[in-house]
Amino acid sequence: TLLAAMSASEDNPDAYLKLDLDFHMEICRAAQNRILDRFMYSSRWWQMASRRISNQMPHALPSATEMHRAIYEALV
Numbered sequence: 475t476l477l478a479a480m481s482a483s484e485d486n487p488d489a490y491l492k493l494d495l496d497f498h499m500e501i502c503r504a505a506q507n508r509i510l511d512r513f514m515y516s517s518r519w520w521q522m523a524s525r526r527i528s529n530q531m532p533h534a535l536p537s538a539t540e541m542h543r544a545i546y547e548a549l550v
Contacts, residue, residue: 476500477543484535491525497542501549 476497483489495518502511514521528534 477539477546480535480539480542484539487526487529487535490535490538491522491529494525494538494542495521501545504549 476493480490480493480497483493498521499511499514502514505511529538
C-alpha cells in the first residue's frame with residue numbers, strides 16, 4: 475500500500491515526496507471530483523516545492539506518515 479511504502483521511505487525524502495503526492499492524488503481520484511483533481515494536478519509543482527522543504531525537518535516524515543494514516547483511517 476502507499477502507506478507502507480511511505481513508512482519504508484521515511485529515510486529517503488525524495489522517494490517519500492513522490493509517494494506523498496500519489497497519496498493525495500488517489501484521494502482526489504476516489505472523490506471523483508474533477509475540479510479538485512485539476513486543482514491538485516495544477517498545483518503539483520507548488521506542493522512539491524513546499525514539501526521538499528518541510529520534509530527536511532527532523533522527524534517530519536514519521537509524523538507525516540502518521541497523519542496520512544489518520545486521513546486514510548477516516549476515509550475508509
